[in-house]
Amino acid sequence: MADWDIRKLQILRTLRERGTVTATAEALRMTPSAVSQQLTNLSRQLGVPLLQAQGRRVRLTDAARLVLRHAEAVFEQLERADAELAAYVHGEAGEVRVGAFATAVPALVVPAVTALRVSHPGVSVRVREAEAQEAYELLAAGEVDLALSLAAQAPTAADPRFTRVPLLADPLDVALPRDHPLAGADRLRLADLAAEQWIFGGSGPWSDITRAACEAAGFRPHQGHAAAGWTAILAMVEAGMGVALVPRMAAVRREGVVMRELAADRPVRHVVAAVRTGAAEAPAVARVLTTLRTTADTALASPGR
Template identity: 85%
Template sequence: MLEWDIRKLQILRTLREQGTVTATAEALRMTPSAVSQQLTNLAKQLGVPLLEARGRRVRLTDAARLVLRHAEAVFEQLERADAELSAYVHGEVGEVRVAAFSTAVPALAVPAVRALRATHPGVSVRVREAEAGEAYELLAGGEVDLALSLAAQAPEVGDGRFTRVELLADPLDVALPPGHALATVEGLRLADLAGESWIFGGSGPWSDITRGACEAAGFSPRQGHSAAGWTAILAMVEAGMGVALVPRMAAVRRDGVVMRELGADRPVRHVVAAVRRGSEAGVAVGRVLSALESVAGRLARW
């Protein structure tokens, strides 16, 4: 029987995700030469070539991809074993590290932490604000245990590294200046705002969400001003400089701004939680997921 080395398989897996030996070394806090040596040794142990040169980069061979396809099941089982052992040793005691995007921190993570303090005080939650790209790198690298993100920015459902949990369809409301002609119109639709000047970021997820929602309603938004923070966006709306979409979950309210629910074409953004596949069996992680689902359920009834 072949000799399988879990650590070396993890290095090969990370190389697949990072694309280069240098990036793999940085992600694993190793030197590039150590990464290369470990992969060379793994290839000798397995008796098959794992890498082939392509310019200054390397690519995985078909044999390497076959090895990783089977290794994913091993990694998942090890996560389950780690989770069950943790539950055996600690019972209801444990720490769960959560990475969450900005509006998810006050709307989801903080209420979940408060609820757990009352129901399961032995479960400690450490929250770290991080947007999706960073959050999933931290999750894959084992530096956090759970990531909260928008579904559009999460890894695909078929990504074998993670288990995704759908949490919430967060409605988007429209922010209008108080004297706006549509501020009191019944059954306001997003399409009614096609001729307005819009305020949103020049790039990034909120720009994509605003543009996508408006285009789904049949028009391309005319960007009058660019801002990323809710304080700046709502200050501009209050000054009559334009209108903006605001996520309900952000719970942002400002005197001098009229927040209106939209009618039939109301857009939403979907929020998900993700954990490393298999780790959801852990008692502490399961408690945090349940708390987040409970908070999300209350938000969904707004």
């Protein structure tokens, strides 16, 4: 196979465009002798004559024109590669794999993906739903590039493997049956619901969050029913079976449920993103993190009554 040299092919291409060795040398900031030497070397590498003397000038041979005809496709592909590489360097292209807990997917990740499709269509996001422990295992193993979880479930900030990035404080609102006596009360406090039947999971992080929030308000919640999924919890609230704390990110409107923002002692859960240490500087990852922060800033409107 012939020894193709891109730099020398560019010199030959410029000679075709400029017409003389002197003009080619000026365009490429070379000396005429250097241009002639490079083209002589290219002719030797390809095994065909590329230039033919014509008085004081030179002209391209048919072989040189054949070479350039094929080289144009190479130049075109290299231009595309340069453009894509520049986009990658500036965070305009690349794939980012995201592992996220269930409620973060519709509330944060999907809006971020939608925004990126408009602002940076070259950045693709591949989403994998995963609870916190699994997400961090995937992150450590290199199977995802970014993990979203609750701060309470994330590795500590001292863990050298990861860099944590705060995203938002997700308020916990109270879900009440629409006909509940306190559904329209002014400045509802968590302590006002101390005597209620509470609905939350029998174990796990959400059980811990609910118990801790109520205890911080001065009472221990009586668990009337246990459920882990928000659809089941809100269905039971709608049926008048009890009340529940619901993160605003997870709230889904139901006709028979009123979501009330707490006026005092309002608990929150902190949502964080994490990347492997050093990876936050990767352009596409940084672009996704920036978009997630923007999405988080606008994600939480006040709950509807």
